[in-house]
Amino acid sequence: HKYTPAGDPGSSWHPWVDATGKPQYPIQEDETGLVLFALWQHYDRHRDFEFFKAYYRPLIILVGDFLASYIDPITGLPQPSYDLWEERRGVMSFTVATVWAGLRAAANFAALYGEMTLADRYRGVADGLRQGTLRFLFDPELNRFIRRIYVRADGTTARDLTIDSSVYGLWYFGMFAADDPQIVSTMKAVYERLWCKTEVGGIARYENDWYYQVSQDISNVPGNPWFICTMWYGQWLVSQARSLDDLNKAHEILEWVAGAALPSGVLSEQLDPYTKAPISVSPLTWSHATLVSLVNEYVRKRKTLTA
The missing domain is CATH 1.50.10.10 (Glycosyltransferase)
Structure with missing residues (x-):
């Protein structure tokens, strides 16, 4: 409270x-x-x-x-x-x-x-x-x-x-291993269903997200892409990486974030799924904090894989 x-x-x-x-x-x-x-x-x-x-x-x-x-x-x-x-x-x-x-x-x-x-x-x-x-x-x-x-x-x-997308918490906070088969199948389902099938891309919060909803084309745009939700998937990719090639998938998420940021570096809460324009709160501390976490996790994993 x-x-x-x-x-x-x-x-x-x-x-x-x-x-x-x-x-x-x-x-x-x-x-x-x-x-x-x-x-x-x-x-x-x-x-x-x-x-x-x-x-x-x-x-x-x-x-x-x-x-x-x-x-x-x-x-x-x-x-x-x-x-x-x-x-x-x-x-x-x-x-x-x-x-x-x-x-x-x-x-x-x-x-x-x-x-x-x-x-x-x-x-x-x-x-x-x-x-x-x-x-x-x-x-x-x-x-x-x-x-x-x-x-x-x-x-x-x-x-x-x-x-x-918030089911990522089941592995992120340690209840299950990131490579547990039940987690792997869950995270794959999150990506397959919640990745926006537009040029903008990114992962929505959940299916048919009503908050600041832009499109009714739910099969292709389940909701507006959120920075945090997309980076949660990136964190899972980092945790799963066993080689530098694997880690490149997470790097693509970081590139997506950088490409969707405002020229000032500000990250909004969510994006328009067609224009990439910021929607709702901007800047959002949650988005920036998640980026810091993802970058730190990425750097640590890269050091481990290149040691």
Whole structure:
């Protein structure tokens, strides 16, 4: 959720009650899991043991306990929250991946500070998340992970089979290996269905994306190409590269990004699929941050392959 500088709950466009008036958390739980993931990434790089002591109990354990308790006892998956696109409520593959990563980070911190029982608890919940993901979010017939499951108004559970670029989170945050056959088939489906078949190219968020929609030709233009979604695919290509020839595929994504940037270097949120004109927010921090990540990952992999 969003908070004021004073720590009070901030405003939100997510409702506090559902259609029947039942209270619900107006949260995007992926944002909660990613806080712990980021903290552990920082510790793993800098090993600043003393720095984290002040945050261990009031932040890390508090958040870890929430993630471990906000679980559906039947599926073993997180309870519903809003997705990273701030559009739909349910149990998103992306959200599950970030909660798993957050719990693994919390377990690492708990072990670091000698609370092994707590670490085991967090790891146990994370293991349940992975099992639930395979059971409820992978479709054997489609041979790919699906976007989400959600509860209908009548209380029954439904599956959202929409191909969504955010499923990349299942490998990026470590739940599955990038070369896991189920991930490979999923990422191939993302590219085949969401790559815009115009001269502009690029990957859309998901099938029939309505946000600033330019074209109804969904078979060729599933949505406007987004910088982040295209670069997520590029990050997967980097992770998969076993040779410099493989890595060239990721380099093509970097060239695409450079070619779609404004003369100033600014990256927008999305592009017109026919003219390449920037659409929506410009510059978008998310686009620029993802480019930094992709470039760093590309450079590291290139050094590894040429060593």
